[in-house]
Amino acid sequence: MRLIVLLFILITSKLLAQSKYSLKGQVFSEGQPLPYANIYIENTTKGTVTDENGTFLISNLEAGKYSVVASFTGFIVQKRTVKISDGDVTINFNLSQSASLNEVIITGTLKPVSRLESPVPVEVYSPTFLKKNPTPNIFEALQNVNGVRPQLNCNVCNAGDIHINGLEGPYTLVMIDGMPIVSGLSTVYGLSGIPNSLIEQVEIVKGPASSLYGSEAVGGLINIIxxxxxxxxxxxxxxxxxxxxxxxxxxxxxxxxxxxxxxxxxxxxxxxxxxxxxxxxxxxxxxxxxxxxxxxxxxxxxxxxxxxxxxxxxxxxxxxxxxxxxxxxxxxxxxxxxxxxxxxxxxxxxxxxxxxxxxxxxxxxxxxxxxxxxxxxxxxxxxxxxxxxxxxxxxxxxxxxxxxxxxxxxxxxxxxxxxxxxxxxxxxxxxxxxxxxxxxxxxxxxxxxxxxxxxxxxxxxxxxxxxxxxxxxxxxxxxxxxxxxxxxxxxxxxxxxxxxxxxxxxxxxxxxxxxxxxxxxxxxxxxxxxxxxxxxxxxxxxxxxxxxxxxxxxxxxxxxxxxxxxxxxxxxxxxxxxxxxxxxxxxxxxxxxxxxxxxxxxxxxxxxxxxxxxxxxxxxxxxxxxxxxxxxxxxxxxxxxxxxxxxxxxxxxxxxxxxxxxxxxxxxxxxxxxxxxxxxxxxxxxxxxxxxxxxxxxxxxxxxxxxxxxxxxxxxxxxxxxxxxxxxxxxxxxxxxxxxxxxxxxxxxx
Known part of the structure; x- marks a missing residue:
């Protein structure tokens, strides 16, 4: 009888060791499913791509500990560790936009173009950047952009302007959706009052852009998209x-x-x-x-x-x-x-x-x-x-x-x-x-x-x-x-x-x-x-x-x-x-x-x-x-x-x-x-x-x-x-x- 029990345990253990499991889940971005994202397991050849609904399935996995990576162009790579022991595992990813170089920009050449292909260097800041330090307006948010400084010009009324590369505010043109509607009198007002959640991205060009935008674009321009x-x-x-x-x-x-x-x-x-x-x-x-x-x-x-x-x-x-x-x-x-x-x-x-x-x-x-x-x-x-x-x-x-x-x-x-x-x-x-x-x-x-x-x-x-x-x-x-x-x-x-x-x-x-x-x-x-x-x-x-x-x-x-x-x-x-x-x-x-x-x-x-x-x-x-x-x-x-x-x-x-x-x-x-x-x-x-x-x-x-x-x-x-x-x-x-x-x-x- 003992021999039968021992034999049963050995057979069961062997079968369990040979069991195969699945890893499944869904990838999201900003609450929306993200199709065609890459999912792979580090140090293996196993991986897949999410479908139109952002879901994925990787089958035939043995029990063990895995490092699972989710990536998509223009988003921050995300890595999760999962342990598979006695059943299938479900895991979800929520990818955040990165400061990618592949964004479509319009500011440098007045037409949509990949940032990588633009002959004019343009810096792009996404809503993710704005969320890192919440502010009541874009004027204050720009304090964390390299080479850009919101300058207060009065201790009493706190009027201000934007300095780019050390040049005074009147040298900066501010635009909304590519339209030059803001000049010196209203620089701060043009950068106030637009809900940050409505902003797709902020594009910044440092240096003269008068050949496309005329006066006021001497030091640079800021385009709120x-x-x-x-x-x-x-x-x-x-x-x-x-x-x-x-x-x-x-x-x-x-x-x-x-x-x-x-x-x-x-x-x-x-x-x-x-x-x-x-x-x-x-x-x-x-x-x-x-x-x-x-x-x-x-x-x-x-x-x-x-x-x-x-x-x-x-x-x-x-x-x-x-x-x-x-x-x-x-x-x-x-x-x-x-x-x-x-x-x-x-x-x-x-x-x-x-x-x-x-x-x-x-x-x-x-x-x-x-x-x-x-x-x-x-x-x-x-x-x-x-x-x-x-x-x-x-x-x-x-x-x-x-x-x-x-x-x-x-x-x-x-x-x-x-x-x-x-x-x-x-x-x-x-x-x-x-x-x-x-x-x-x-x-x-x-x-x-x-x-x-x-x-x-x-x-x-x-x-x-x-x-x-x-x-x-x-x-x-x-x-x-x-x-x-x-x-x-x-x-x-x-x-x-x-x-x-x-x-x-x-x-x-x-x-x-x-x-x-x-x-x-x-x-x-x-x-x-x-x-x-x-x-x-x-x-x-x-x-x-x-x-x-x-x-x-x-x-x-x-x-x-x-x-x-x-x-x-x-x-x-x-x-x-x-x-x-x-x-x-x-x-x-x-x-x-x-x-x-x-x-x-x-x-x-x-x-x-x-x-x-x-x-x-x-x-x-x-x-x-x-x-x-x-x-x-x-x-x-x-x-x-x-x-x-x-x-x-x-x-x-x-x-x-x-x-x-x-x-x-x-x-x-x-x-x-x-x-x-x-x-x-x-x-x-x-x-x-x-x-x-x-x-x-x-x-x-x-x-x-x-x-x-x-x-x-x-x-x-x-x-x-x-x-x-x-x-x-x-x-x-x-x-x-x-x-x-x-x-x-x-x-x-x-």
């Missing part, structure tokens, strides 16, 4: 609150209207109504804001897949900063100082492909910006209207990829300042052509030329050339050169000119700036045997400006002097980015920029004010699948920059210290439709008042009632004013908001 309605979730909501009392809410939905139309609706609401004065100067540390933005986009199905989409946005904001006891009853008066800005703005933009055999698109946009603001007792009432339309013919032959276009831009600007006695109204017609010549699969050359006629300045030509060499599938070298131009309206760009703290002096009739730029870019992909992927991206550039218009804060501390530079200015720099995907839920990136921005006049060279010599950004992400937790750590660092002092006796530091903003976040995503996230912003609790006796000069006397001047208009030192200062809030280089907790919730219904 919104989702096609058909690609958006049926409903979404994303809201968070912070320990400072900030509240941000994004909501949106899409709906089919009949058989031909799909509409996407989104709204953003942001409120901050909690005056805080941590540096004890009796001024608000952060501007109070009440903002709402409504966005709608229609997409129509047409014969032969021709495009037709139209979108609109309305934006309203009430913001104020100033003395802690200010309220609207003091608005515009000289009793209690406050800066109050009411902004009302709407935009319309569209793209229509003509019903003809050739591929010809008509693109159009219109924006209307109305600003009612006061800076103490100085009112600034401004209206800006920009209409834009262009026809683009996209024609391909065997070796030539032609783009021929004509555009018409209408600019209207008026304000109540003495510098604008009559409304500035101009219509600028333009012609442009570019030809991308494909010599071989490895080499291509892009030639472009733009002609603009501005009645104020005459004929303007802006050529460019771009060469792409791809010696291997993993290496790309790009060489770009071109020119740019910029027509200036001071009061749309310089907040300091509006505060009333300094007199504005315009020395002469200002001529357009011109620039000459050359940029070389090298990109390298490196695949390692253990599944890791590294992407190296480095650039070097040189830009030379003539007729540069740079505000002079130094000659007279009570004035801002504007004139064309009698000399030249230059911007030279080197940048690098490294992106790494390690597998096992770990990815990271790091970038750095070194730049030298200076102007030379009468043989004397000065470093540009409010421009850092070096900067860096980084991010680290770890996804722990068993707990459904994701850790995101992001940060930036900026080197010293020269600051606007008010004279030799000013006790504030002439140069800012090296400073860093760092953030950490945890996200929990166990539930199918919900994500819970939270963390700490500004971990180091850094603010610009550290190391300074004060930030705002004469905060105790904002209307300069107790200032004494000599016969030449210079401030006289007194017992009450030993440093000979006037009220001035322009000494600002970074956000004045300390460490704070935040907590948020996302919901999405696909």
């Amino acid at each position: 919104t989702k096609l309605p058909e690609n958006a979730p049926r409903f979404f909501a994303d809201g968070f609150v912070s320990g400072w009392g900030e509240v941000n809410l994004d909501v949106g939905l899409k709906s089919r209207i009949g058989k031909k139309a799909t509409v996407l609706f989104g709204a953003n609401y942001f409120n901050y109504n909690n005056p805080i004065d941590n540096n004890n100067d009796n001024f608000t540390d952060v501007t109070l804001q009440d903002r709402i933005s409504i966005f709608q986009k229609w997409d129509f199905k047409r014969a032969n897949n021709r495009k037709f989409s139209i979108a609109g946005r309305y934006f309203y904001e009430d913001r104020w900063g100033g003395e802690m006891h200010w309220n609207p009853s003091y608005r515009g008066g000289n009793e209690v100082y406050g800066e109050s800005i009411y902004t009302s703005r709407f935009e319309i933009l569209g793209n229509y492909q003509l019903p003809i055999t050739e591929k010809v698109n008509f693109q159009f946009s219109y924006s209307d910006h109305d600003q009612n603001s006061v800076y103490g007792d100085t009112p600034y009432l401004a209206q800006q209207r920009i209409g834009f339309g262009q026809l683009i013919w996209d024609k391909k032959t065997s070796k030539h990829d032609l783009l021929i276009g004509t555009s018409l831009r209408y600019n209207y600007y008026n304000d109540n300042t003495t510098a604008t006695l009559n409304a500035d109204e101009v219509t600028i017609p333009s012609l442009f052509i570019q030809d991308e010549i494909g010599f071989t699969k490895k080499q291509s050359l892009l030639l472009g030329m733009r002609y603009d006629y501005d009645s104020r300045h005459g004929n303007i030509f802006t050529p460019r050339i771009a060469y792409r060499f791809k010696p291997t599938e993993d290496d790309i070298i790009r060489l770009n050169a071109g020119t740019g131009f910029r027509v200036v309206n001071l009061f749309t760009e310089e907040h300091a000119a509006l505060t009333g703290a300094r007199d504005v002096i315009i020395e002469e009739t200002l001529d357009p700036e011109e620039s000459y730029n050359i940029n070389i870019n090298y990109l390298k992909k490196l695949y390692l045997k253990n599944g890791m992927l590294f992407t190296f991206d480095t650039s070097a550039w040189y830009t030379y400006f003539t007729n540069a218009i740079i505000p002079d804060y130094d000659t007279n501390p009570n004035q801002i002097i504007y004139d064309n530079l009698d000399g030249y200015s230059t911007s030279t720099g080197l940048s690098f980015n490294i992106d790494a995907i390690f597998g096992s839920g770990i990815s990271a990136s790091i970038g750095g920029t070194y730049q030298d921005v200076s102007q030379t006049e009468n043989g004397e060279t000065k470093k540009q004010i409010l421009t850092e010599r070096f900067s860096g950004v980084w991010s680290f992400t770890y996804k722990h699948y068993p707990t459904h937790l994701t850790l995101d750590y992001t940060g930036n660092i900026y080197g010293p920059m020269r600051l606007p002092l008010l004279g030799e006796l000013d006790p504030r530091q002439e140069y800012s210290p090296t400073w860093s903003i760092q953030n950490i976040q945890l996200t929990y995503d166990k539930f199918d439709d919900f994500e819970i996230y939270g963390g700490v912003k500004n971990l180091l609790n850094w603010t610009p008042n550290k190391g300074n006796p004060f930030i705002i000069a004469r905060a105790n006397d904002p209307f300069d009632e107790n200032i004494q001047f000599d016969f030449e208009g210079n401030v006289i030192p007194t017992a009450d004013n030993p440093y000979a200062l006037t009220f001035d809030p322009s000494y600002v280089y970074g956000p004045n908001q300390g460490a704070r907790l935040f907590l948020g919730l996302r919901y999405k219904l696909n």
Whole structure:
């Protein structure tokens, strides 16, 4: 009997050892099944591809421990460990988009093209990037882009602009869906109020792009691409609150209207109504804001897949900063100082492909910006209207990829300042052509030329050339050169000119700036045997400006002097980015920029004010699948920059210290439709008042009632004013908001 039992055990054990099992599951991305993803088991020949529903099956597996990998082009590789012992195993994957090099971009050449094939280097940032450090607007999110810095221009109202490679905000063109609808007066507003969940990607070009986009694209451009309605979730909501009392809410939905139309609706609401004065100067540390933005986009199905989409946005904001006891009853008066800005703005933009055999698109946009603001007792009432339309013919032959276009831009600007006695109204017609010549699969050359006629300045030509060499599938070298131009309206760009703290002096009739730029870019992909992927991206550039218009804060501390530079200015720099995907839920990136921005006049060279010599950004992400937790750590660092002092006796530091903003976040995503996230912003609790006796000069006397001047208009030192200062809030280089907790919730219904 014992022999029979022993024999039975041996036979059963042998059969069990020879049993075969199956591994099955499904692959998702953003809650949607992901078809044709690769599934394989490491160190074996076993693998498969998901079907149209994202499901997979690997059969004939013996008992044991396996490392299972899921991958798909443009997504972060994911690895899971499973143990098979006595039955089939089910495992699911949820892949996240990576900073892939294969995204389709439109910004560099005005036509859809793979990022790898573009002769113009374009950086692309996906919604995954925006989620790493949630912000109420794109303006703040760009703080983690290498070589890009959101610059605050006033301690009181927190007006700001975007610096690219050390160049001031007016050199940056901001677009939505390829339409140049934003200029200096409204850079911040163009980057606020679009729900982040409606953004497909953000494309950034560093360097002149005037040959395609005209004025304002001298330093670079930022193009916000919104989702096609058909690609958006049926409903979404994303809201968070912070320990400072900030509240941000994004909501949106899409709906089919009949058989031909799909509409996407989104709204953003942001409120901050909690005056805080941590540096004890009796001024608000952060501007109070009440903002709402409504966005709608229609997409129509047409014969032969021709495009037709139209979108609109309305934006309203009430913001104020100033003395802690200010309220609207003091608005515009000289009793209690406050800066109050009411902004009302709407935009319309569209793209229509003509019903003809050739591929010809008509693109159009219109924006209307109305600003009612006061800076103490100085009112600034401004209206800006920009209409834009262009026809683009996209024609391909065997070796030539032609783009021929004509555009018409209408600019209207008026304000109540003495510098604008009559409304500035101009219509600028333009012609442009570019030809991308494909010599071989490895080499291509892009030639472009733009002609603009501005009645104020005459004929303007802006050529460019771009060469792409791809010696291997993993290496790309790009060489770009071109020119740019910029027509200036001071009061749309310089907040300091509006505060009333300094007199504005315009020395002469200002001529357009011109620039000459050359940029070389090298990109390298490196695949390692253990599944890791590294992407190296480095650039070097040189830009030379003539007729540069740079505000002079130094000659007279009570004035801002504007004139064309009698000399030249230059911007030279080197940048690098490294992106790494390690597998096992770990990815990271790091970038750095070194730049030298200076102007030379009468043989004397000065470093540009409010421009850092070096900067860096980084991010680290770890996804722990068993707990459904994701850790995101992001940060930036900026080197010293020269600051606007008010004279030799000013006790504030002439140069800012090296400073860093760092953030950490945890996200929990166990539930199918919900994500819970939270963390700490500004971990180091850094603010610009550290190391300074004060930030705002004469905060105790904002209307300069107790200032004494000599016969030449210079401030006289007194017992009450030993440093000979006037009220001035322009000494600002970074956000004045300390460490704070935040907590948020996302919901999405696909």
